[in-house]
Amino acid sequence: MLTENEFIETYLKPLCRSKGSLSLSDDAAILTPSPNQDLIISKDILIAGHHFFADDRPDDIAYKALAVNLSDIAAKGATPKSVMLGIAFPNAPEPSWAKAFCRGLSDTMEQYSICLLGGDTTGTKGPLVLSITIFGEVESGKMVKRSGAQAGDHIYASGYLGDAALGYQLRKKLIDGAKLGLSDEENKSLIKRYLRPTPRSELASLLKEMATSAMDLSDGVIADLEKLSNASDIGAKINLDEMPVSKAAMKLFSSDPNLKNQCLSWGDDYEILATISPENSETFLNSTRHLGLEVTRIGECLSSENGITYLNTSGEEVSLKGQNFHHF
C-alpha cells in the first residue's frame, strides 16, 4: 500500500513535465494562456461502479477518464492542452495499481499531446472517484457551440453508435455474445469500445471550420440530440435506418431487435454529433474521408415547431419516448 506522499512523489510527479505544474509541489498550478486564444474547459467526474468498474484494468480506467474529457474538447473544435486530476481512493493504492494507472495516464497524455497540471488526492469511504478538468484552446470566439444549428443543416454522426452500450452488456455478461453469433474478436472489440472510447480529436479542426453546432455523444443520441436541438432552438428528423452501426452490432441487433433501441438511448460512444450547412455538407464529408474517419449523415435540422422525429426506412415515425438516460 502506498502513502499519499509516495503516490504523488513516485507515480504522479514524473508525469508533470509542464512548468506550470510546479512538479505538484504547490497549492495551485499556473497556466499562462496563449495570446488570442479562448480556454475551453470541461469537467467530468467518473465513479467506480457508475462510469467504469473497480476491477477494470487501471490503465483502461486512466485512459477512459482522459478520453471522455478529450472528447468534449474535440467536439468544441478545440485543441486539448492540459488536465487537472482529482482522485479519491477507498483504500491506499497498491504500487502495481498505481504504476499501471499512471502508465495509462502517461500513454494517453502523450498520444494526445496534453500535460498534467496538478490536482488533488484524498480518501473516501465510497468507491474510487476520478475528477478531470481539461483545458483546450481555440482562437477567440471560435468554439463550436451546441447552439448554432439552423433549420436545413445536415446532421452527422461520427463512427458507429451503440457499440459501447453493447460492450457494457457483454462486459457485464448481461448478453451472451457467442450465443448471439459474435466471434471472439467481435466480442472483444465491442467491449473495448466501452472500455476505451476514442475521442475524435482529428475532427476538431474540421468542426471548427464547418460545423454550425456540435457535441459529443455521451448520453445517447436521443438525449444528446434533444440537448442540441434545445440549445439551437431547432427541430430535426432522423432516419433511424441511417444510424451508423458496426458489423458486430448489426449481428446482435438481428438476433435481438430490442437491443437497437436500447443503444440509441445509451451513451458512452463518445462519437461526435455535428450539424453542417447544406453548402458545406459535401466538402465536410470528403474531408472526413481524407482523415479516414467514417462520418454518416443521419438526418436534417427542421424549424423548432416540428420537434424531433425518428423515421424508419418506410418514412414512418417511430416513437422513442421514455428512452432517455439519466445520471440520477
Place this chain on the structure above:
Amino acid sequence: MLTENEFIETYLKPLCRSKGSLSLSDDAAILTPSPNQDLIISKDILIAGHHFFADDRPDDIAYKALAVNLSDIAAKGATPKSVMLGIAFPNAPEPSWAKAFCRGLSDTMEQYSICLLGGDTTGTKGPLVLSITIFGEVESGKMVKRSGAQAGDHIYASGYLGDAALGYQLRKKLIDGAKLGLSDEENKSLIKRYLRPTPRSELASLLKEMATSAMDLSDGVIADLEKLSNASDIGAKINLDEMPVSKAAMKLFSSDPNLKNQCLSWGDDYEILATISPENSETFLNSTRHLGLEVTRIGECLSSENGITYLNTSGEEVSLKGQNFHHF
C-alpha cells in the same frame, strides 16, 4: 426528488451569470483570459464523511467547498475569478436541499466576486462528492509559490490555529465543551470555524507584494510547514508558545494539554502560512493590522541542514514526530 435536468435548470443555471458558462447548456465553458495575467488553478475534492458530514447544512457544505479552494487562491497572492463544480449524488437531491445548497453557493460566490463557469453532475453509490476547480488571476510571473523562502525569513501564520480541529471534535461530540469550561457561544464559534473556514482573501495582495513563499494551512501546521520547507529547501525553528490560539481553544488546552499537539497536526484551519524577509517584516505586520487581521510571527527560516525544530518557551526542543495528517 429532483431529476438531473431539474437540478441543473432550476437550481444551478440561475447561478451562471458569466457569458463563458453558456448557461450550462454546452459541453464546455469558455474562459477568455485577461491579458498579461497568469491563471492560477486549484482543485479540491470534498467527500461526505471525510471533509464534511452528509448531515451538515447544505449551505455550509456549499460554502466550505468554495472556501477551501478560495483559500488556495488567496495563499498564492491571486484574485479568485470563477469555478467549475462537479457533484456526484448518492440519491437524487430533495428540492429543499438543492435550494439551500445553491443559496450557499450563490452567497459565497457573491461575497468573493466569483462566478460559476460550468461543471458536471452525476450519480454515485457512495457518499456525496463535490469537486471544485477554481480559477484565479495574478500578473504574469507573480504567483506566490511555496518555494521562495530563504534562511532568515520570518514565518507568519494568520488567524488562530487549531480551532477547526477542536470544532470538529465538538461537532462529533468527541469532547464535551461545557465540561471543559466552554461557554455556549465559544462552543458554537469553534464548530463554525470547522464548518465555515474563512479564506484569507484580504491577505492576497500583501502576500503578492511581500511574501517570499506562502501556502494555506489545510493539513496542519506540522505537515504544511514540512511541505513549504521541502519546496523552499530550508529548515525552520518554530516557537510553539507563539502559535496563535483563540481564547476558546486556550480554555480547552488548559483542561486537556494533549489537545494542543493534536491541533498542530490537524488541518482544516485554512489560515495562511507565509514567509517574509526581515526587511519587510515590520511593514507586513503593520499592513495586516490595517486590514484588521491578526497575523503572528511563529518562527524563522533556517538553512536546510538545520531541519525543522519546535521549541517551547524555555527554548527546549519538543518532539512532534508522527503527528502528520494523511488523507489515505
